[in-house]
Amino acid sequence: MKTTVPGPKSQELMRQLDGMQAMESIQFCIDYDKSQGNYLVDADENILLDMYTQIASLPLGYNHPSLIRAMQDPSNLKHLVNRPALGNYPSVDWPQRLEASLMAVAPRGLNNCMTLGCGACANEHAYKAVFMAYRRKQRGGEPPSQEERESSLVNQPPGSPPLTLLSFSNAFHGRTMGALMMTHTKWMHKLDFPSIDWPIADFPQYKHPLLGNTEQNRREEARCLQQVCSKIEEYNARGTPVAGVVIEPIQGEGGDNHASPDFFRQLQQVCKDYGAYLVLDEVQTGAGTTGHMWFHDTFHLPSPPDIVIFSKKMMTGGFYYTDEMRPTEGYRIFNTWMGDPSKVILLEEMLRVIRDEELLDNVSRVGKKLVQGMTDLQGRYPSQLSGARGEGMFCAVDVVDSKHRDKILTDLRNSGVLAAGGGIHTLRLRPTLIFQEHHADIFLDIFDDVLHRNK
Amino acid sequence: MKTTVPGPKSQELMRQLDGMQAMESIQFCIDYDKSQGNYLVDADENILLDMYTQIASLPLGYNHPSLIRAMQDPSNLKHLVNRPALGNYPSVDWPQRLEASLMAVAPRGLNNCMTLGCGACANEHAYKAVFMAYRRKQRGGEPPSQEERESSLVNQPPGSPPLTLLSFSNAFHGRTMGALMMTHTKWMHKLDFPSIDWPIADFPQYKHPLLGNTEQNRREEARCLQQVCSKIEEYNARGTPVAGVVIEPIQGEGGDNHASPDFFRQLQQVCKDYGAYLVLDEVQTGAGTTGHMWFHDTFHLPSPPDIVIFSKKMMTGGFYYTDEMRPTEGYRIFNTWMGDPSKVILLEEMLRVIRDEELLDNVSRVGKKLVQGMTDLQGRYPSQLSGARGEGMFCAVDVVDSKHRDKILTDLRNSGVLAAGGGIHTLRLRPTLIFQEHHADIFLDIFDDVLHRNK
Structure with a gap:
């Protein structure tokens, strides 16, 4: 520094x-x-170990040679200078590129994909797929009426029906109007913007350490599931039916809040019971960052979720969907660009690197070391740290309060480590998939030093 | 073919x-x-003169040598492989790149810009800037209350206030939830999606030919302006105040509907009278396609509009805004990527080409020829065509009905010309900025032949 x-x-x-x-x-x-791998170089030539990685969106670190090769490959040049309207005029190599990239890692049972520009857009259009499928089911195969078509043009029912989606406290899904209605993190994200009264249920709040609080955490999950049921019943009864439930497999922006596989299995059953679709927002948990391509793979759901949303480390936004969610008319989900082939090329290359270098194993192994290291530190600094937790590189620890958390983050930054806040007083880490043991050692040493200075 | x-x-x-x-x-x-300049080559080696250009988003045609050079320039490579979180960590060359690109063509009086991924996102976040500025004005400099902050997190007033935006019939602004509430084109865009009752006023419907119907068209504009006033009064009175008015300088998707400079000047005055902000959506009309960098330049508004939105031919989405619209807290308008520097590099190069090759003059000159040619054709095929109109390369002609329009489009395509529909029975043309006289001749010949065959 x-x-x-x-x-x-x-x-x-x-x-x-x-x-x-x-x-x-x-x-x-x-x-x-000048930035390289896990290290960024700032304008003043400070070198920082980057454990936030462009808001968790940089899978292979800075200037990865494979990505450089892909962007220099003359056969890819056409995708950099001729951005197509993908929904109308895909390139002749598009089926093959989709197969080699997005479809090669499609979650089990989700046979279709849609590319979009970013995570918020992906959420917005996924919601539309939910609303359409829900109304299709209600119509029982009948085409929409003339009244529905005409009233939709002026934002009125029955064409613009009062359908709702259920979201969770502390959820983050994006900042465009629909995604923002599902987001409940900080007032800066929400204040002054008109919204609709859609149902919100509590996301489980675990008591840490998990070992020793099993029964209490189980009761907390049961309470939240019960709230999901009663909210759905309440909104259904008042003529604003819940068409879908949207949830992050681990809440990111909301403070790295985990729930158990059993919670998600039960949530899926609740959705089925009430005829609501289940949408998993894997924008932050997807693309290998937890040691699994998709974190919901670890839930062993009895059947696939209806939609899985991605962005960030996937380089392109978009979502996977089951055949039931597939739009039946053209231009229902559409925009000018529908994503960007140049990003899908990067994704294809990234997936090759993940496979060739067995990065999911690396993520699991180094992630365990990170969490173990932070658990040790919280044992030594119990007045500052608690709740060390993580899945792969998706790691966090709680700091005693938000002011102290921010001080720790500033001290870390001035000592050469870039980390970030989350929730109210959480410190979150989102290293790359190529973060290695020695990087973890460097971080843990500096973290130790910063905590020591702040005793 | x-x-x-x-x-x-x-x-x-x-x-x-x-x-x-x-x-x-x-x-x-x-x-x-294989595609080059104004010609696309399809999978079957058909060569088509492209007059729709990826939904009006391809400014310099296919494989333009300047854009190729920019994407091959080693000094730009870092922007292709290291997509930053622009709202947190811009690159060291970012101020200079913004100055050389977006700010070099900023509309008069709009000193700030924001990059975003696409036109819909740009609309969504522009609306948020409007809502924030409106509430700041209402608060008179006071900070938001604790009640406002907390209620916003659960989508409830006063933090999520029932503010509205006024849009126009046949408007198109995008397909995410907020932008979609302002869109009123086709039922496929709207049906089944929940919405809010926001005010909609009629966009003027001109009687063609303009010469000979001046007085009637003037009355139509006055009627629409009166409707804007009464809608604002109605929604203000019922506690859902109109914070802004959003309008396209020429309606694109809605059928190439024009209004006079005087209409826009009066609309701005109405906005000022009612304390609503004026947002111009130049996603389709911007970036030189009308022969002017921004079509609203031709309105000679007494003062700048509050926000100008762009995307498509600008290669990046985003919006320009006045100092009054500038957010005063961090993270109010934000997302992971906030646009994409690789697209701004393309824009910078495109603007250089526009300047060096005097393309705005080309657009005006060839555009006039196109409209004159279509006017001649409508004189010869009056049972098929009417209302030939255009500004630069933003051209259209009405066909007698939608079925015949679609037939003409198919015949044009099979004869080597790609054009598109708009509105109910409009045929729209959106050639590149490098479309030349001889391309216009080729099109007009083929169009003549197709019309003759369909007599």
């Missing part, structure tokens, strides 16, 4: 940017040419 | 795709390696 972060050069660049855009979220500027 | 379109090879590829995704909107497959 040559300066504190942001250093003088970052600050000068931020002053320039300030003349062109809102700046409150800008942290510092990065020299992406 | 070697086959009809889609030919056997496209059909085989579409069969493969059918195993992975919904197919109803897929038209045929393109060989993007």
Whole structure:
């Protein structure tokens, strides 16, 4: 470290940017040419071990040679300069590219995929697929009436029906209007924006450590499931039927909140009981970051979820869906670009690297070491840390309060480690899939030092 | 032309795709390696003059040498393989890239810009900027109350206030939930999705030809403006205040509906009178396609609009905004990626080409020829065509009914011209900015032949 972060050069660049855009979220500027692997280099030539990785969206770190090769491959150039309207005019190699990328890692039972630009768009259009399937079922195969078609154009029922979706406390699904109605994290995300009264159930709040609180946590999950049932009954009864339930396999932005496989199996049964579709938002948990391609693989659900949403480390947004969710008319789910082939090329290359270098094993192994290391640290600094937890590289630990958490994050940053906050007082880590044991050692040493200084 | 379109090879590829995704909107497959300039080559080696250009999103045609150079430039490689979280960690060259691209063509008075992934996201977040500015004004500088912050988390007032936006009949702004509430084109876009009752006013419907119907069209505009006023008063009075008015400078998807500069000047005054912000959606009209960088430049508005939204030919989504619209807290408008630097690089190069090759002049000149040619054709085929109109390459003509329009489009396609429908029975053309006189001649000849065959 040559300066504190942001250093003088970052600050000068931020002053320039300030003349062109809102700046409150800008942290510092990065020299992406010099950054490499798990290390970013900032404008002031500080070298930081990156454990937040562009908001958990950089699967293979900086300037990975395989991704560089893919972007330099002349046969891919057409996809960089001729962005197609994928929903109308796919390229001649598109079926083969989809098969080699998205479909090669499709969750079991989800035979269809849709590419979209980002996680919020993916959520928005997944919700639309849910609403359409729900109404198709209600119509029993009949085409929509003239009244439905016409009223939909002016936002009125019956064409714009008062359907709802159930979300969970502390959920995060995105910041466009539909996704934002399902998001319940921080007021900055939500305040001042009109919304609709859609049902919200509590996401289980575990008591840590898990061992020793098994029974209490089981009761908490039962309470939340019961709330899901009663909310669905309540909204169904008042003429605003619940068409779907949307949930993150692990809540990310909300503070790394886990629930048990049994909770998700029971939730799926509840959905089936009430005729609501189950949508899993794997935007943050997907793409191998937990040591599994999709975290819901570990739930062993009796049947596939209806939709699985992805983005971030998948490089492209989009969602997988079952045949039942497939739109039956054209242009129901559509936009100009429908994703971006240049990102799918990166994904294809990334999946090859994951396979060739057995990165899922790496993620599981190093992730265990990270969580074990943080568990040791919380034993040594019990007044500062608690609840160390994680699945693969999806790791977190709670800090005693948000002010202290923020101080720890600043000290870590000035000591060469970039981590991030989550929830109210959680410190979250989202290293790359190529994060190795020695990186974990470096982090744990620096973390130890920072905690020691903040005793 | 070697086959009809889609030919056997496209059909085989579409069969493969059918195993992975919904197919109803897929038209045929393109060989993007072989496509060049204004001509696309499909899977069956048919060569088509492209006058729809990937839903009006391809500014310089296929495989433009300048864009190829930009994507092969080693100094740009970092932007292709290291997609940043632009709202947190911009690259060290980002201020300079923004200045050379987006800010170099910023509409007068709009000193700030925000990049986003697509046109729908740009609309969604622009609406949020409107709602925030409106509430800031209402609070008179006071911070939001604790009650506002907490209620916003569960979608309830006062934190989630019942603010509204006014849109226009036949408007198209996107397909995510907020943008979709402002969209009123076709039932396929809208049916089955929940919505909120937001005010909708009529967009003027001109009687053609414009010359000879001046007085009637002026009265139509006055009627629509009066409706805007009464809708705002109605929604304000019932406790659902209108925070903004969103409008396309020319309606694209809705059928190439134009209104006069005077209409837009009066609309701005109405907005000021009622304290509503004016948002111009230039997703389809922007980026030089009308012969002006922004079509609203031709309105000579007394003061700048509050927000101008862009996407499509700008290669990146986003919006420009005045200082008043600038968010005052971090993370109010935000997402993981906040656009994509690799697209801004393409934009920078495109703007250089527009300037160096004086393409805006080309657009105006060739556009006039296109409209004149179609006007001549409607004189010769009055039972088939009417209302030829256009600004630069943003051109259209009405066909007698939708069935005949679709027949003409199919015949054009099988004769080597790709055009598209819009509105109910409009045929729309969206050639590139490098479309030249001889391309117009080719099109007009083929169009003449198709109309003759369909007499």
